[in-house]
Amino acid sequence: MNCRDFSEIVDSYLSNELLVETNHDVIRHLEHCRDCRELLAERRELRARLKGAVVRADYSQIDPAFAVRVRDELRSKFERPARSFAGMRLAFAGLAVVIIAVIGIALYVLSTRKSTEQAVLPPEATPSNVIIPPEGTQVVPAFLVEVSRDAFDDHKNCALAHKLKERPISLEKAARTVDAVNLGFDRDVMDALRERFGNDAKLIKAHYCVINGRYFTHVVVALANRTTSVLLTKQTDAERDSADPMPCGSDTNLSAACFSSGGYAVFVVSDSLESETLQVANTISGAVARHISKAKVAA
Numbered sequence: 001m002n003c004r005d006f007s008e009i010v011d012s013y014l015s016n017e018l019l020v021e022t023n024h025d026v027i028r029h030l031e032h033c034r035d036c037r038e039l040l041a042e043r044r045e046l047r048a049r050l051k052g053a054v055v056r057a058d059y060s061q062i063d064p065a066f067a068v069r070v071r072d073e074l075r076s077k078f079e080r081p082a083r084s085f086a087g088m089r090l091a092f093a094g095l096a097v098v099i100i101a102v103i104g105i106a107l108y109v110l111s112t113r114k115s116t117e118q119a120v121l122p123p124e125a126t127p128s129n130v131i132i133p134p135e136g137t138q139v140v141p142a143f144l145v146e147v148s149r150d151a152f153d154d155h156k157n158c159a160l161a162h163k164l165k166e167r168p169i170s171l172e173k174a175a176r177t178v179d180a181v182n183l184g185f186d187r188d189v190m191d192a193l194r195e196r197f198g199n200d201a202k203l204i205k206a207h208y209c210v211i212n213g214r215y216f217t218h219v220v221v222a223l224a225n226r227t228t229s230v231l232l233t234k235q236t237d238a239e240r241d242s243a244d245p246m247p248c249g250s251d252t253n254l255s256a257a258c259f260s261s262g263g264y265a266v267f268v269v270s271d272s273l274e275s276e277t278l279q280v281a282n283t284i285s286g287a288v289a290r291h292i293s294k295a296k297v298a299a
């Protein structure tokens with residue numbers, strides 16, 4: 001199987017419609033093909049989003065007026081004493097209809113929820129540990145989760161708006177006065193991004209800034225017209241180092257990917273899809289690791 005073959009059957013694969021042998025071919029190909037693993041992750045995410053949109057859509061919701069009517073009807077039937085045996089029978093018949101309707105709606109909601117969850121998981125025949133673990137199984141180290149909140153804040157208040165309390169300083173100045181790792185960080189990040197994305201990657205600005213008391217080496221990039229932040233900060237917890245890039249939470253319409261290297265935590269924050277943000281982190285992680293070790297040798 002080659003990449004073209006895979007791209008033609010990726011949807012059948014996700015729908016678990018392939019023969020067992022073909023499934024095995026797919027898994028063998030995915031084991032050594034990163035491009036197709038990324039394609040699979042993107043397609044899986046897209047399908048989950050589409051399903052989610054249907055479940056959340058207006059026509060899938062219970063009409064609030066209907067809900068109020070049902071509640072009032074139930075209440076009046078219970079509170080009003082039945083005037084006759086026939087009236088009581090009528091009330092019970094009405095109640096039975098309402099209960100059946102409520103159970104039906106609950107079952108429907110449950111079944112759509114379940115199918116949304118299933119869409120995120122790989123097909124049964126797939127050994128998920130070989131390919132991409134379903135969301136939630138990858139454990140993000142606690143300190144990265146904690147720093148990611150500041151990374152989101154910095155992206156919002158520094159890259160997207162200009163609402164920092166302290167003015168940022170240049171990377172050259174930060175390299176002289178704070179940490180040599182700042183020198184040329186923007187250049188190494190941009191080189192890696194241009195190698196992969198060509199002219200779609202444009203440097204907006206690079207500086208050393210502080211938010212919530214945390215200092216970041218901050219490179220702001222326009223990637224295919226989306227504003228993306230690459231943020232580097234010194235790690236306090238040096239034990240959990242060298243984590244590979246992984247999805248690192250989301251904040252409203254933003255997603256983050258993070259990794260740690262040589263005593264630094266690195267974040268990519270963007271309004272792109274999680275899979276795309278992760279792709280950016282994968283693209284720069286090697287160059288960033290080399291940059292950090294280079295700076296340490298020079299220091």
Ligand SMILES: [Zn+2]
Nearest residue numbers: 002003033036
């Ligand atoms: Zn491939």
Ligand SMILES: [Zn+2]
Nearest residue numbers: 158168209218
């Ligand atoms: Zn900044």
